[in-house]
Amino acid sequence: MTIEQIVFSAVTDVLKTLYDIDAEKGLIQLQNTRKDFKGDITLVVFPFLKYSKKSPEDTAFEIGTIIRKNVKEVESFNVVKGFLNIEFENGYWIKELENARQNTHFGISATNKNAELVMVEYSSPNTNKPLHLGHIRNNLLGFSLSEILKANGYKVVKTNIVNDRGIHICKSMLAWLKWGKGQTPENTGKKGDHLLGELYVEFDRHYKQEIAGLLEKGLSQKEAEEQAPSILEARDLLRKWESGDIEVVELWKTMNGWVYNGFDITYRRLGVDFDKIYYESDTYLVGKDEVLRGLQEGIFYEKDDGSVWADLTSEGLDHKLLLRSDGTSVYITQDIGTAKLRFHDYSINKMIYVVGNEQNYHFQVLAALLDKLGYKWGKGLYHFSYGMVELPTGKMKSREGTVVDADDLMEGMVKVARDMAKELGKLDSLTEEEAKKIYEIIALGALKYYILKVDPKKNMMFNPEESIDFNGNTGPFIQYTHARIQSVLRKSAEKKLAVDKNLTNYPEKLSFKEKELIKRIVQFPEVVKEAGGNYSPAFIANYCYELAKEFNQFYHDHPIIGENDKSVRELRLLMSAVVGKVIKDGMSLLGIEVPDRM
């Protein structure tokens, strides 16, 4: 039992005997004791005053006295104002530590057969440009969230919906036909997604020039945008694609293939993957059929120009376009189709969409539409809405070239990691290949931690001018702590100082730092649970940092291998091993690897 559970139940009993009240939820407030007071857990007694009719101090004292008598693990207590600080005996903490070591599922639940199935959609790229920092945040959050849900016992299917059709890809195709013909990833040496990104920019350059020309001829901005030859040609390509024109479809397949090869490289380096990939080209017609069914059943309505709409005013939303007047589908149409296919393919208990908060409205609408169409799971979909990554110059925009490219960013980080390691001379004894692997782990660790430590809901700032830190509250700090621990464990093994299977003989006293460290270790399962309940990788990241920091303080103050007292030495070795394990498990929930040396 956790210390919270023990004290909670004890306090419940005390309240009954002392004041004859049945504690309702929220009445018993427990918190970790602040470090500057003596104790492990603190009960806030203010809520009991109206029952005790005594001062906060007296109330705390009488509760403390009984708890001390009733709970054998309680060593002592003290009262500060309305706060009852309770201290547990060392034996309790040692036992908890042992449990953390022995329990192979410490903090990480095994999935059972009856577990609920959660589908997590993330990444969802367009195939006309390479991935950028915004996608990185999405991918890392989606992957980490999936790992955290698994650790909480859910079955998880990671899925990706690839936006492989539509006007955007036609723009890149047109640019290739007109200005880039003959270029391939092979003969240019460019990554496929980057090649398409360049073509897309090329299209936009021409398009803008044409608009400028038309504006000079006296057309309005809107007219110019509609009548520029490039956009007309791109639309023509889209129509040909939709009608199955063999040449256009072949080109589309080829160019998308280039992009997928590029994406695969980025995904692999980033360490994310998917169990099932959907393509919009397969789902948009399903969505269209669903909309037409809704129209037939009178759920939706048609305007004079032929466009199809949903009236969502009764849900507090607005009227929403579902099919354009020319019969083509819009963004939300394909989401309807994709949802239908997914629930057909899997028995999903919960659907989570990892999509930026700019689409909050979109997902409210989607939930309402699915509900109207008769899907019982429609209202239960969860939009994991995360904040934007902002640059000092503002929002990232692909077309304006103000994006931080995912591949460039990772490559740059690896370079920094390499330079730093060489400067410190840490990896000189390793082969170049081994060292390279570690640079990669450190660089990606720095990047991932930097992104994931921030509350997902909030916008975050990234300044490309300042490189991401490797010191302080960072991924490498935590990785370093792990490497340091492994180093100690290696040395202790060489000296045959390893700990027994069971720690039978433990010291009477724990130092302040030792106990603080054990307390921190023991929190891990609760943190995993909260991270799952709140969909927040940041909880895990912050915990890992606190744990690593706690260990480093302990490490600085206490010899481990050099300790002469056998029982103390073994306890410290054991603590080190458990911290190493928890760091490794915790970081893996963030998709971050930890090296054994660095």
Place this chain on the structure above:
RNA sequence: GCCUCGGUAGCUCAGUUGGAUAGAGCAACUGCCUUCUAAGCAGUAGGUCAUGGGUUCGAAUCCCGUCCGGGGUACCA
């Protein structure tokens, strides 16, 4: 305009269901490597928690107003 999210140290961020003296890191300054990895540890300095009210034993946290910023707002995705 309306809807929505946010504003905590110079910068980037934490801050649990409202609890004790609001915390980290970076940047600045000071110490600590003949002893288990100094990508570390310890210290100094840095705050009107945007702002004005309210709720109460107690507010960064809850409520209302104001200011500032992001996002959305019917044929982009």
